[in-house]
Amino acid sequence: EIVLTQSPGTLSLSPGERAIFSCRASQSISSSYLAWYQQKPGQAPRLLIYGASSRASGIPDRFSGSGSGTDFTLTISRLEPEDFAVYYCQQYGSSPQTFGQGTKLEIK
């Protein structure tokens, strides 16, 4: 199975700053079948990005995704207070679908 490794484990930033999350795959992900989710405490995950770079419905344009092959990035251009949460990447091009271990974005 494809292992996804996210870094850093925790990101400490202030509102207004830029956040960059990394997701590295153990093997190439076909057709960029890579998604990003946001999860807040007590809530289900929320789809942010699919196909590595396409924003899901209703997602603000401060969220952007990029990458291909084995290296992918989620960027939040300017942090809002509601963005502090845990972020997961997911590959869905190969069975079993797998998730990264998550990156916690905390307020500095």
Place this chain on the structure above:
Amino acid sequence: QVQLVQSGAEVKKPGSSVKVSCKASGGTFSTYAFSWVRQAPGQGLEWMGGIIPIFGTPNYAQKFQGRVTITADKSTSTTYMELSSLRSEDTAIYYCAKAAATTGKPSSFDYWGQGTLVTVSS
């Protein structure tokens, strides 16, 4: 607007089974894959398996083969996940999730249920 509503929290003894339901409303049910994803306390997300109701044949992660059964009832737009031989490590929140793309195409999950906490304890 699609809604996925799951059954309530369960407390189970080790060795027993649990069956969680997920009722979909507000969209087409049969042609989208529905998956089950679990999250142990303080941990990440783990895909268990899924099913496309129109086909009815489930697909399971190897880790859960032989212990998990996923089914779908088209008449009630409900999918079920049954996990047997429960152990303490199965204590987790279990989510159902709907595929964003139709009929078997590789897909992310655009809608999620609210989660069902299953606690396994003697």
